[in-house]
Amino acid sequence: MPLAPQHLPRLALNGISYRYGEIPAVSALSLAIARGECVTLLGPSGSGKSTALAMAAGFLRPVSGDIRIDGRPIMRTPPHRRDIGVVFQDAQLLPHLTVAENVAFPLRMRNRGRAEREKAVREMLTLTRLAAYAARYPHELSGGQAQRVALARALVFAPRIVLLDEPFGALDRQLREEMQIELRALQRRLGVAMLHVTHDQDEAMVLSDRIAVIEDGSLRQIGTPAELYDTPADAFVARFLGENNRLPGRVESIDEDDMATVSLAGGARIEAQAMGVGPGHRCIVAVRPERIALAAVSAEEMGDGAFAAVLREVGFRGTHLRLVLDFAGQTLVVRRPAAAPMAGLHPGAEVAIAWQPHHARAFRPEAGE
Amino acid sequence: MSATIDIAPGRITLAGELDARHAGAVWTDALTAAAAAKGKPLIVDLTGVTQWDTAGITLLADIETVFGGTPAYAGATEQVRALLDRVHDARKILPRGGAEHVASWWAVLVSFLTAATDGIAFLGEAVLALVTLPTRAKMFRRQDLWRAADQAGVRAIPLVLLLGVLIGLILAFQSLVPMRRFGADLYVANLVAISLIRELGPLLAAVILAGRSGSAFAAEIGTMKVNQEVDALITMGLDPVTMLVLPRLLATIIVMPALTIVLDFAGLIGMALVLVGDGIPAVAIANQIAAWVVPGDLYGALAKSAVFGATIATVGCRAGMATGLGPEAVGVSATRAVVGGIVSAIVLDGIFAIVFYRLGI
Structure with missing residues (x-):
């Protein structure tokens, strides 16, 4: 039985692929975005995320696969009939129109009545805190304001989904963070579905219900920000999302709970969750800096599973301290709250470190490692 | 030390330094042996290779091309296998081979015809836009x-x-x-x-x-x-x-x-x-x-x-x-x-x- 429309994904990308000449940009990418959900395509530059978005918007035609909005195939529908709002990295406002006219523009193109247009524009300008700028022209706006107008223009006609291509890439850091929070609140309030593309992992974490990590045109992992951060599926995701320590080693054995015993390159033996590795394989053990406990004592004093390390650098980062250690011939980063006691922790100090085995994950090395 | 090759029926043994400076010395012999072994089982023994770079890996990839498949590699480390994978990937993007010239002539013709038809289609689009301009006068x-x-x-x-x-x-x-x-x-x-x-x-x-x-x-x-x-x-x-x-x-x-x-x-x-x-x-x-x-x-x-x-x-x-x-x-x-x-x-x-x-x- 076919699904009722409200249960169908708002936007479904079904195995879409695209090639620039001979070079594959996106390979069989599948992704479904529910109503009211914000999904971020996160990947390094050149990973194919903007190409995927361009296909969803209709600027590029996939060489294979299928795209649906509310279950309706839209591959043959031109971009302006797909009922999507798009926000680009630059605001792309029409320079000869005022802010209010720019926001009203999609409604005019859709032949909405004057009264309806004015009401919708007024509401949207209030929501995006632009009411005071309604009569200004684009060249009289700051970058952040212009981008807010672009956002208002993408939302004003209540599209089925809004596509955002690195929308805050051109803004400075502080403004970017403000706009991220504002956009997230707006998205929740309006309940609009969004597909957002960025290479900025912090932005992805703030904005998204789910993040899809993409590399070399294929999906590596999709999940909530917490899932991706705590349980990355492979070495690329572990490296790309948040800071991670990466210790090369070789798997000695794996027990029935999938815990691997790994001998690290520097000689130490540790336990780690096996992620697709088998006995004898080379592996990369990933441990988050904040998961590592550290004390200015000897490893024996700290207890079982503790290792000795030498503190090399102490960096102050406002909310936390970033400690760099030499551990078994490798560099290890540890993060501690700035308020934690620092007695005995100075560069050159011998310290003990430990972590829970389930916080360490042994991955297959990435290609070329 | 340079690169050496030892050829036995069904086995090519490479040793020494397979890098850009030395791999050339064994290249022709290796490919001849690989061509001769085509259709039969072949083992390429790499146990004695002390040094690698992409030249050595390219030699292996060429052996595979001439042999028409992947021979059994003895003594290949994981690094060598990983490098070989990269060369394979690179070759997928830039296909080589005897048909290259034919393909390039064909490609030139196709690209010329594509450009011509694209241009005509674009002109058609522009003429259409001109004819229907009254509907989009704004x-x-x-x-x-x-x-x-x-x-x-x-x-x-x-x-x-x-x-x-x-x-x-x-x-x-x-x-x-x-x-x-x-x-x-x-x-x-x-x-x-x-x-x-x-x-x-x-x-x-x-x-x-x-x-x-x-x-x-x-x-x-x-x-x-x-x-x-x-x-x-x-x-x-x-x-x-x-x-x-x-x-x-x-x-x-x-x-x-x-x-x-x-x-x-x-x-x-x-x-x-x-x-x-x-x-x-x-x-x-x-x-x-x-x-x-x-x-x-x-x-x-x-x-x-x-x-x-x-x-x-x-x-x-x-x-x-x-x-x-x-x-x-x-x-x-x-x-x-x-x-x-x-x-x-x-x-x-x-x-x-x-x-x-x-x-x-």
């Missing part, structure tokens, strides 16, 4: 038309004047020397006037237009494409052909005949300077031109120049709209616009020559 901005006409026409006039005078001077000077031997100095006026008005005027104006404006159109639209401005227009339901292409196309159709007249005029002045300097009275030159150049010469040339203008604008705008990704894409589009514009103007000129000849114009 999208067509007259300011853009006048701006393009100013850029392509008015601002080109100093250059057209300069080149016109120089071409007239050169043609007159070059023809004067041989013509004088026959006492036909005065007929230089006919020669230069007819060749300028019928052929060189429209063609040189087309070359100037392609160089100045065809490339500018490609660069302007290409930059808009790269900055996603064209995509933004499309999402808003605005037709980029009506908004960006039509004003430029109409502007060149308007300015090209004017530029041609300016160039012809400047050329005649240049010619007159040489002939007057040679002692021929200006009135004689004027009479000579009036007697030999018929209005049909000029009308035909003006019609031709309008077609050249439309073609150059189409090629330029098409190159801009087809701009790819990356920082060099706009430059590539601009080059394509100039080359394509000049080539198509000359090809069209040839076609016009045949048509005019048949029609007796």
